[in-house]
Amino acid sequence: MASRPMRLYYEDENGNHLPDHDGEPPAGARYQVAQFPAQLTTTYVDLDYRGAGSPVIARAEVGYAPGLVLAMVRPTLPERIKQIIRFGSKAPTYDYETAVLRAALACERCGNAMAYRYGLSWGYREGSEAWTRCPTSCQLCRPQ
Numbered sequence: 356m357a358s359r360p361m362r363l364y365y366e367d368e369n370g371n372h373l374p375d376h377d378g379e380p381p382a383g384a385r386y387q388v389a390q391f392p393a394q395l396t397t398t399y400v401d402l403d404y405r406g407a408g409s410p411v412i413a414r415a416e417v418g419y420a421p422g423l424v425l426a427m428v429r430p431t432l433p434e435r436i437k438q439i440i441r442f443g444s445k446a447p448t449y450d451y452e453t454a455v456l457r458a459a460l461a462c463e464r465c466g467n468a469m470a471y472r473y474g475l476s477w478g479y480r481e482g483s484e485a486w487t488r489c490p491t492s493c494q495l496c497r498p499q
């Protein structure tokens with residue numbers, strides 16, 4: 356569901372950005388730099404850790420669809436119109452941080468349902484055949 360836009364580039368040993376490449380490191384490349392602007396990182400830290408090294412127990416990274424987050428924060432007029440046509444009401448909006456958390460933590464099934472609800476061109480309605488066929492589930496679509 357969620358796309359993970361990534362920027363990948365190379366630098367020489369002095370940190371100078373090297374020109375674009377065609378899938379291979381350019382001549383003179385020393386460092387590869389990968390940036391993930393649409394990724395939520397969750398870190399677990401042991402507060403009782405007393406040893407040497409890092410108290411970090413685990414780190415998890417999940418991507419999210421930037422377009423879905425934008426629609427959840429500040430939908431465009433066409434998205435608002437689609438929301439009303441599809442559901443008879445506007446979808447709720449959220450602050451940016453809440454929208455990122457909701458979009459990133461959604462499984463494929465509820466991410467697609469959210470996209471449809473928010474008036475995007477992709478996704479499907481909750482309860483539809485595609486929604487029923489989707490094998491994923493999470494706390495958002497299957498509350499415990």
Ligand SMILES: [Zn+2]
Nearest residue numbers: 462465493496
């Ligand atoms: Zn779900």
